[in-house]
Amino acid sequence: GQQLNQSPQSMFIQEGEDVSMNCTSSSIFNTWLWYKQDPGEGPVLLIALYKAGELTSNGRLTAQFGITRKDSFLNISASIPSDVGIYFCAGQASWGGRSGGGADGLTFGKGTHLIIQP
Amino acid sequence: EAGVTQFPSHSVIEKGQTVTLRCDPISGHDNLYWYRRVMGKEIKFLLHFVKESKQDESGMPNNRFLAERTGGTYSTLKVQPAELEDSGVYFCASSEEYFGSGPQHFGDGTRLSIL
Numbered sequence: 759g760q761q762l763n764q765s766p767q768s769m770f771i772q773e774g775e776d777v778s779m780n781c782t783s784s785s786i787f788n789t790w791l792w793y794k795q796d797p798g799e800g801p802v803l804l805i806a807l808y809k810a811g812e813l814t815s816n817g818r819l820t821a822q823f824g825i826t827r828k829d830s831f832l833n834i835s836a837s838i839p840s841d842v843g844i845y846f847c848a849g850q851a852s853w854g855g856r857s858g859g860g861a862d863g864l865t866f867g868k869g870t871h872l873i874i875q876p
Numbered sequence: 877e878a879g880v881t882q883f884p885s886h887s888v889i890e891k892g893q894t895v896t897l898r899c900d901p902i903s904g905h906d907n908l909y910w911y912r913r914v915m916g917k918e919i920k921f922l923l924h925f926v927k928e929s930k931q932d933e934s935g936m937p938n939n940r941f942l943a944e945r946t947g948g949t950y951s952t953l954k955v956q957p958a959e960l961e962d963s964g965v966y967f968c969a970s971s972e973e974y975f976g977s978g979p980q981h982f983g984d985g986t987r988l989s990i991l
Contacts, residue, residue: 762918791979791980793982798984799984799985800880800882800967800982800983800984800985801919801967801982802982803979803980803981803982806979846918846919848919861907861924861926861931861971862924862932863909863911863921863922863923863924863932863935864909864911864919864921864969864980865921866911866918866919866920867918868917868918869918
């Protein structure tokens, strides 16, 4: 089956630093999504990307959909304590529709565990 | 608007028993998905409903797992009989209509422990 390689597995950074994580795949995905999970909660959508080459921001977060459709990265600028958590990339093979997103199941990376030291 | 809700939040049962998990999707969402995260592994897709129909159940581990979505509203996932390897967090997600669907929104999961 399809697999996503997400790196790094964990990050220990100082508050205020910028963060970068990425996902790569051997196969094409037509939708990329980034989620964050806090302890005891479910994944919360951060950014959805529907077009190759698309660069999208959400506050201090920026994500890009790789031009080859086989990778995506997420950057967090000026990290703050509430950024702590596990970040997941997810890819979706299907493509289409008004929002550009498909309806099939997601393939997830293993997650990047972000730890911030004050 | 209420998000995806799952019940129970935790369940601890013995091997061989039966457990039923419930998911209420966001109101009006046709697509409903079940996922599972086993400790140390990535979140894995189990199956996808479009309204009351199973669209894709390729991720279901075996025939001890039965998912239903009667009336196209809430869904249940039953594990019978439960085995030790079934322990993990079971997530439900939903998205709006089938063609041109929006992104999937997740519930907080059911943490299932098999003793």
